[in-house]
Amino acid sequence: xxxxxNIIFDTASRIFEDLSTPEIINAAEEGEWPQALWxxxxxxxxxxxxxPEANGGVGASMLDGFAVIKAAGGAALPVPLxxxxxAGWLLAKGGLExxxxxxxxxxxxxVTSGLSWDGTALSGTALSVPHARNAKRLVTVVDMGNKSxxxxxxxxxxxxxxxxxxxxxxxxxxxxxxxxxxxxxxxRFADLEDGTDASSAEALGALVRCVQSAGAMSAxxxxxxxxxxxxxxxxxxxxKFQALQHSVAAFAGQVAAINAAADSAAEAVAFGDVIxxxxxxxxxxxxxxxxxxVNTGAAVAHQVHGAMGFTYExxxxxxxxxxxxxxxxxxxxxxxxxxxxxxxxQWGAEGxxxxxxxxxxxx
Amino acid sequence: MSVTRFRFPYVEMPExxxxxxxxxxxxxxxxxxxxxxxxxxxxxxSGMSAEFSRxxxxxxxxxxxxxxxxxxHGRTFLxxxxxxxxxxxxGAPVMAHWIADRQSGPQIIKNAQPHVRDHIIPRIVxxxxxxxxxxxxxxxxxxxxxxxxxAEKVDGGWKVNGTKLWSTGAHGGDYMIxxxxxxxxxxxxxxxxxxQFIIDLxxxxxxxxxxxxxxxxxHFNETQFEDVFVPDDYVLGEVGGGWKMVVGELALERSGPxxxxxxxxxxxxxxxxxxxxxxxxxxxxxxxxxxxxxxxxRMSLGIAGxxxxxxxxxxxxALVKDMSTNFERELLEKIRSVLPQHALVSLDSLxxxxxxxxxxxxxxxxxxxxxxxxxxxxxxxxxxxx
Numbered sequence: 231x232x233x234x235x236n237i238i239f240d241t242a243s244r245i246f247e248d249l250s251t252p253e254i255i256n257a258a259e260e261g262e263w264p265q266a267l268w269x270x271x272x273x274x275x276x277x278x279x280x281x282p283e284a285n286g287g288v289g290a291s292m293l294d295g296f297a298v299i300k301a302a303g304g305a306a307l308p309v310p311l312x313x314x315x316x317a318g319w320l321l322a323k324g325g326l327e328x329x330x331x332x333x334x335x336x337x338x339x340x341v342t343s344g345l346s347w348d349g350t351a352l353s354g355t356a357l358s359v360p361h362a363r364n365a366k367r368l369v370t371v372v373d374m375g376n377k378s379x380x381x382x383x384x385x386x387x388x389x390x391x392x393x394x395x396x397x398x399x400x401x402x403x404x405x406x407x408x409x410x411x412x413x414x415x416x417x418r419f420a421d422l423e424d425g426t427d428a429s430s431a432e433a434l435g436a437l438v439r440c441v442q443s444a445g446a447m448s449a450x451x452x453x454x455x456x457x458x459x460x461x462x463x464x465x466x467x468x469x470k471f472q473a474l475q476h477s478v479a480a481f482a483g484q485v486a487a488i489n490a491a492a493d494s495a496a497e498a499v500a501f502g503d504v505i506x507x508x509x510x511x512x513x514x515x516x517x518x519x520x521x522x523x524v525n526t527g528a529a530v531a532h533q534v535h536g537a538m539g540f541t542y543e544x545x546x547x548x549x550x551x552x553x554x555x556x557x558x559x560x561x562x563x564x565x566x567x568x569x570x571x572x573x574x575x576q577w578g579a580e581g582x583x584x585x586x587x588x589x590x591x592x593x
Numbered sequence: 594m595s596v597t598r599f600r601f602p603y604v605e606m607p608e609x610x611x612x613x614x615x616x617x618x619x620x621x622x623x624x625x626x627x628x629x630x631x632x633x634x635x636x637x638x639s640g641m642s643a644e645f646s647r648x649x650x651x652x653x654x655x656x657x658x659x660x661x662x663x664x665x666h667g668r669t670f671l672x673x674x675x676x677x678x679x680x681x682x683x684g685a686p687v688m689a690h691w692i693a694d695r696q697s698g699p700q701i702i703k704n705a706q707p708h709v710r711d712h713i714i715p716r717i718v719x720x721x722x723x724x725x726x727x728x729x730x731x732x733x734x735x736x737x738x739x740x741x742x743x744a745e746k747v748d749g750g751w752k753v754n755g756t757k758l759w760s761t762g763a764h765g766g767d768y769m770i771x772x773x774x775x776x777x778x779x780x781x782x783x784x785x786x787x788x789q790f791i792i793d794l795x796x797x798x799x800x801x802x803x804x805x806x807x808x809x810x811x812h813f814n815e816t817q818f819e820d821v822f823v824p825d826d827y828v829l830g831e832v833g834g835g836w837k838m839v840v841g842e843l844a845l846e847r848s849g850p851x852x853x854x855x856x857x858x859x860x861x862x863x864x865x866x867x868x869x870x871x872x873x874x875x876x877x878x879x880x881x882x883x884x885x886x887x888x889x890x891r892m893s894l895g896i897a898g899x900x901x902x903x904x905x906x907x908x909x910x911a912l913v914k915d916m917s918t919n920f921e922r923e924l925l926e927k928i929r930s931v932l933p934q935h936a937l938v939s940l941d942s943l944x945x946x947x948x949x950x951x952x953x954x955x956x957x958x959x960x961x962x963x964x965x966x967x968x969x970x971x972x973x974x975x976x977x978x979x
Contacts, residue, residue: 236598448598455976475973482972483916486599486909490895491888497603518884564877567884571876574883579864583682583857586887587614590606590894 231493235297242298245270246305252545258308259403263364268309272330280315285322286329292500296441300492303442304449306548308404310334310361312438317369317382320431324380324420334365334385336409337431337560347372351391351413352381358559362395362407371422371431378427381416391415400559402551430505433513435560437495440516443556444492447485447523450531450549454478458534474534481530488523491516494589501593512589514570521563524553599909601895610675617679620652625683632684632862632943634951635855638961639812640686641765643723649680649687650720655694663702664715670901674894678850684858684947688812689765693717695849696842697724697770704830704838705791713768713791727757727771727792727816728839735967737772737839738783742818744773744790750824751775753792756817761961763814764803766794772835787835791827792818808953846962848896848910852917853889855958856924859951862944863928866936875931882927889917908975915968921958925951 231239249267258264271277279295281287299312310332317333336356338345345354352370362368368383383393393409400406455478458469468474495512499505505513528550532539539546557563577585606614624630629648633640649655657673659665680687698717701710716722733739742755753773763769769792776786794801798821803811830838860882867875892913899906929937929948939945959965973979 232602455978458978469973469978472970475978476966476969478976478978479912479915479969479972482599482976483912486601486892486912487888487916489599490601490891491884493601494603494887494891512887514880515884515887518880519888567880568873568876570880570883571871571878574864574879575868575871575876578868579861582861582864584618586883586890587678589887589891590604591611592605592608 231297231300232293235293238294238297239301242276242301243304245274245276246301246307250305250307252548255306255308255545255548256542259399261405264308267307268332271309271311276311277314277330278318278328280319281322281328285325286327287318287322292503293496296493296496296500299438299441300445303445303552304549306446306449306545306552310365312442313360313365316431316434316438317367319434320369320371320380320422320426321382321418323422323426325423326380326382326418326420331366332361332364333367333369334359334361335431335435336362336368336370337435338370338428345370345372345411347374347379347381349374351415352383352411353413354411356409356411358398358400358406359395359409360407361405362393362409363397363405367417368393368409371426371428373428378422379419380422381419383411383414384417401555402548404552404555425504425506430510432560433505433510434499436517436566437492437499437513439556439559440488440492440513440520441496443520443524443553444485444489446549446553446556447488447527450527450546450553451478451481451485453546453549454481454531454534457539461536468534477530477533481527484523484526488516488520488527491519498589508588511570511573511585514566514573517561517566518563518570520557524557528553599912600899600904600906601892601909602898604671604894604898606671606675607669610669610672613672614675614679616652617654617676621679621683621685624648624685630684630686632858632947633686634684634859634947635954635957636684636858637681637687637691637851637855638761638957639688639810639950639954640684641688641762641812642686643689643720643765645686646690646723647720649676649690650718655690655720656698656714656718659698659702659714659718663710664718665698665702666718670897674850674897678854678890681850681854682857682861684861688762689723690717690720691851692726692762692766693722693724696846697726697768700770700789700829700838700842701791704789706826709791709826716767722768723762723766725760725763725766725769725794725814725816727760727763727769729757729759731756731758733758735964738787738836740772740774740787742771742773744775744788744823746775747822750822751790751828753790753798753818753821753823756815758815759804759813759961760816761813763794763801763816764811768792769794769816770829772839775832775835784836786833787839788832789829789835789838790823791829792821792823793827796821796823798822806953807956808950843963844905844907844910847914848893848906848917850890850893852914852958853886853893853920856921856951856955857886859944859947860924860928862947863932863936866932866944867928872931878927878931882924885920885923889913889920893917908972911968911971911975914962915965915972918958918965922955925955 279290283289318328495516498509498512656665657668661667744751775788798819800817
């Protein structure tokens with residue numbers, strides 16, 4: 231992150247710190263919508279960081295938006311800010327005006343999706359749609375031959391032409407709902423500009439989860455270090471034990487790695503404001519790299535916190551449960567590593583090294 | 594959040610570095626094609642070729658970042674990064690000059706007497722003078738302050754007695770930058786009383802003995818000093834200031850691309866086999882290792898960018914070395930896990946030979962330049978836990 235992004239990260243973190251407290255996050259898991267938090271987010275303009283001024287946005291850079299998403303991950307934010315940013319970015323890519331109300335995205339694996347769009351209505355079922363019950367609008371992307379379209383649906387469920395929502399939760403207890411479209415009619419739809427389609431939308435989702443995870447990993451490391459210095463056993467803080475120091479050092483390495491990988495992918499997308507092939511490779515790298523980071527990080531965080539951190543009362547699970555869920559969303563590491571591996575096979579022995587160094591070539 | 598916000602800024606190579614990369618790639622392709630070298634694993638610590646080093650010197654690829662007034666080329670850290678990573682990725686024999694180019698040269702420029710500096714530096718830049726490091730001893734490994742080899746003041750210089758161990762390349766080196774005890778140990782200030790010396794390895798009383806590693810190859814050495822005379826002007830910096838100097842030197846060598854690219858040539862050669870009839874397991878492994886290499890490179894390059902700006906990212910460098918050196922082993926194991934049987938057991942394939950070399954070299958990666966256990970302790974200290 232650049233210095234500007236650090237400032238944005240700090241500003242967003244401060245807003246979240248006051249209004250995304252452990253109590254509020256727990257209440258959200260019980261189904262209570264944190265209106266004060268959302269209102270503060272809307273009023274601060276954070277929902278519009280990815281929207282060009284021409285589409286109703288604030289003209290911030292895409293990296294600013296990623297800094298906000300990283301802070302949101304660190305705060306275990308119980309509202310669909312990341313999804314609202316994604317939805318807005320996709321709408322803007324279709325040239326549509328974007329508002330500030332909470333939105334969500336139904337982005338499906340373009341290969342296995344069962345959704346069908348006939349040009350006027352959409353049918354099929356989307357699983358794990360974040361915050362569908364809380365969002366006002368849902369955005370999705372469909373590929374149709376040589377072009378792709380962005381569709382926007384209202385989620386009030388007042389009419390039979392609107393998508394139907396049945397509640398589900400992810401591993402973190404976040405409302406990840408099932409949305410059924412029965413000849414659902416979008417409120418708006420538009421052709422997407424070249425370079426944006428269902429698979430780039432999925433890649434954006436994967437990147438957003440990596441960036442959120444980078445924030446959550448940093449926050450979990452911070453909690454872990456603090457706790458290790460406070461907790462006294464055998465007459466000294468447990469931080470003083472070498473075995474524990476080595477575990478935390480390994481954790482720190484994973485935090486550093488996922489932040490570096492997520493930043494690299496975010497920069498590649500921000501550079502052209504599009505998910506081109508170079509950006510796709512960076513995203514595949516980050517999402518593949520995420521698994522080991524989360525696996526090691528969450529394990530050490532819990533090990534150091536002991537039984538205390540295993541209780542519902544302790545806030546650690548707000549981060550670790552999200553990390554365990556996010557690594558699977560928009561393609562797990564199993565999916566992305568195979569995709570990246572296929573790409574590497576295409577590079578071949580001769581292309582291997584030049585393609586690895588390409589990321590730092592002059593853009 | 595201040596403690597855990599690691600810095601690995603995006604680095605975009607300037608156009609001049611990209612141009613340089615093309616030149617280096619072309620040079621390496623030609624050298625390899627005409628038999629100038631056979632690629633090897635862990636080439637920066639096992640591929641000694643004075644002739645190859647001289648060729649690099651002629652091209653201006655040694656002492657690249659050093660000031661022109663001292664005989665260097667006044668180029669950026671990023672340009673040097675390009676040259677070193679290209680050499681490593683190709684498995685080129687860069688061992689002879691590696692230590693001198695990476696750390697002895699900068700140390701000499703900063704701390705040596707002007708006439709000593711002018712005597713040594715231009716020859717390093719030309720690829721005609723090589724250095725080794727004398728830090729470890731038979732009873733001194735991770736605990737560097739326990740150095741016992743001593744220098745006693747005599748008329749016009751110092752008399753050195755003792756033994757240095759594990760000095761990579763000392764058998765082909767001209768000088769050893771040597772950490773010596775110049776005053777008796779003070780148990781309350783163990784880091785004091787140590788000084789660095791430039792010792793000419795051809796001096797009377799110096800005896801360099803090669804030590805075979807587990808693969809039977811001689812890369813490192815035991816060096817005995819018996820009443821070796823070192824003139825006063827070959828003391829590096831202040832007498833008694835050795836500790837601070839070696840700590841800085843170790844930090845300098847920590848985050849370079851040699852920490853995660855030592856086994857890359859094995860991967861590169863194995864790719865020629867792996868592209869045939871790949872399975873999803875192969876794809877998964879390729880995806881995993883490339884994701885790791887790309888991430889480590891981002892981190893390592895980010896540190897190079899910070900160094901160029903004059904920052905000293907010690908925590909980041911320690912993290913990168915710890916993860917990179919662990920990755921060296923992991924890379925070999927992952928590649929091995931997907932190579933077909935014939936590629937593993939064949940006696941005459943470059944892939945199989947490189948893999949064997951790599952496996953036999955890799956235990957040193959998490960030992961040299963500070964063990965990973967010591968590194969983790971340093972990281973914990975930086976995190977505020979110690």
